[in-house]
Amino acid sequence: MTERIYTAGLVVIGDEILSGRTHDKNIAQVASWLQVQGIRLSEVRVVPDVIERIVEAVNALREGYDYLFTTGGIGPTHDDITVDAVAEALGVPVVVHPQARAILEKYYADKPGGLTEARLRMARVPEGAELIxxxxxxxxxxxxxxxxxxxxxPHITAGMLDALTGTLEGGAPLLSETVGCWTPESEVADILRQVEQAHAKCQIGSYPFFREGRVGANFVVRSTDEGDLKSCVDSLCDGLATAGFDFTPGGI
Amino acid sequence: MTERIYTAGLVVIGDEILSGRTHDKNIAQVASWLQVQGIRLSEVRVVPDVIERIVEAVNALREGYDYLFTTGGIGPTHDDITVDAVAEALGVPVVVHPQARAILEKYYADKPGGLTEARLRMARVPEGAELIxxxxxxxxxxxxxxxxxxxxxPHITAGMLDALTGTLEGGAPLLSETVGCWTPESEVADILRQVEQAHAKCQIGSYPFFREGRVGANFVVRSTDEGDLKSCVDSLCDGLATAGFDFTPGGI
Structure with a gap:
């Protein structure tokens, strides 16, 4: 039986990421959260605050993967156009969500200005939507x-992810174990390739680093099967030991 | 005369980014470097270590933009498949570049193992390529x-970008100035929209934050024209002052 793999795409929306002004933190955050849900982040696109570009990315990824996530562009200002773009992508109108309006009315009741027209923008949703x-x-x-x-x-996105925890259908989580070596990855490349080939249900990633004036690498073994993962990690450690390399289970 | 805008796409290659294990630093680094070259990063795609997915992203972005950059997957291990994917995307064979081979021979001459077959992988290029x-x-x-x-x-990429500095044709750099306010962005949304509408050659981005228990936002005005930029920033400051908001030129 082939195991069902659940996939997701992420569209990161914002000129500030593409200009280099803001260092994105949502890719790693969403990726880690999805792992725990048993869903694999399979593609990310970062696009500017331009309706057509958002529409194109949203349509490509919502059709290509089980789930689509977007970050950015749902605030109260003129450059917040994600709702409009998603409504256009789906061919539905934008409407004011009564419950979102009620939440905003309450939230802004005691704040200067109250629920202004700009703030009311944040109650706009593509028709048919629920709230997170x-x-x-x-x-x-x-x-x-x-x-x-x-x-x-990012900290607002974190809260929203938290609210979604356990609500999406996922598959077996992708498990991983790391083995580290204070050795250039090029010296162990053959071992890595051979071990991966011998364990069809595992992938091994090699991630070199340069720290404290020395080079090394972490080898990350991934699998949805705990037994296969353990056997692959054991083979890798055996291979490294036999070839005379020091290694650190758990990674460096 | 319409000014020529130079654009670039970036493909970030690597399972480690999509799993959340590694926090990408190359998007911001490449974006900032491109700004200085007068080139706008217009789209980023993050894809896994899968040939077909890299080919697809490379073909989409190399045709869609003036320049394409990729990060990741050019090392010596089995999961380094960027060269193969790009060769496939271009329909050219993979060859060993003589100069790259010479560089690696020299580099590994005094290192354990010398120039192994795995290390020689790093001399492989799509036919017709030059070295960075x-x-x-x-x-x-x-x-x-x-x-x-x-x-x-990232620090190796930084050196490569440095080597490319000044070698790519770009347009007028996108200039920016920031104005900050300890005010929820929703209170000044109307001012932002009106000021942007009055300055066709400028874009204003609004970036809210939450620090020291208070909310605020930075407003980033962008333009390739220094005069327009200054006039737009002046209008924004006037608008904020007239409405009674404190603001910080240069941003918070």
Whole structure:
């Protein structure tokens, strides 16, 4: 029986990432969270604040993967156009979500200005959408079919992911174990290739580093099967030991 | 006369980014470097270590933009398949570059094992390619037409970018100025929209933050025209002052 693998795409929306001004933190955050849900992040696209570009990326990834996540562009300002782009991608109108409006009314009741027109933008959703709770600030995330629209600010996105935990169907989580070596990866390349070839259900990634004036690498073995993973890690450690390399189980 | 805008795409290659294990640093690094060259990073795709997925992304972005950069997958191990994927995308064979071979022979001459077959993998290039110098370690980057293949390890990529500085034709650099406010962005959304509408050659991005228990936002005005940029920033500051908001030129 072939195991069902659940996949996701992520569209990161924002000129600030593409200009280098802001270092993205959402890719790693969403990736790690998805791992725990048994879902594999399979592709990320970073696109600018331009409707057509967002529409194109959203359509490509929502059709290509089981789930689509977006980060960025759901705030109150003129450059927040994710809702409009997703509605266009789906061919549905943008409507004000009554519950989102109620949340914002309550949130802004005691704040200067109250619920202004700009703030009310954050209650706009593509027709048919549900809300993703946001415990950090007023404006909720948005869920529609397999699409999940989240904030750009990482700690707000974290709260939204937390609210989604356990609600998405996933498969067996991809397990991983790391073995580290204070050795250039090029010296152990043959061992890595041979061990991976002998364990069809495992992948081995080699991640070199340069620290404290020395080179080394971490080898990450990944599999959805705990037994295969253990056997592959054992073979790798045997191979390294036999060839006379020192290694550190757990990674360096 | 319409100014020519030079654009670039970036393909980040690596399972380690998509698993959340490694936090990407190359997007921001490449983006910032491109800004200085007068080239705009217009799209990023992060794809796994799978030939077909790399081919697809490389073909989409090399045709869509003036320049294509890739990071990752040019090392000596079995999961380093970027050269093969790019050769397949271009329909050319993979060959050993004599100069790359000479560099690696020299680099590994005094190292244990010498120039092994695995290390020789790093001299493989798509036919017709030139090398991008790598002053940090042996293996060079690769340049072929509008495509630039660079390392995944950020400090090695930094050296390769340095070697490329000033060699790519670019347009007027995108200039930016920032104004910060300890105010929720939703309170100034109308001002931002009006000021941007009045300055057709400028874009304003609004980037909210939460620090020291208070919310605020930085407004980044971008333009290739210094005069327009200054006039837009002045209008924004006037608008904020007139409405009674404190603001910090230069950003918070």
């Amino acid at each position: 709770p946001n415990r950090m600030s007023g404006a909720p995330g948005i869920k529609l079919g397999n699409i999940h629209l989240m904030a750009g600010v | 110098p790598n002053r940090m370690s042996g293996a060079p980057g690769i340049k072929l037409g509008n495509i630039h293949l660079m390392a995944g390890v």
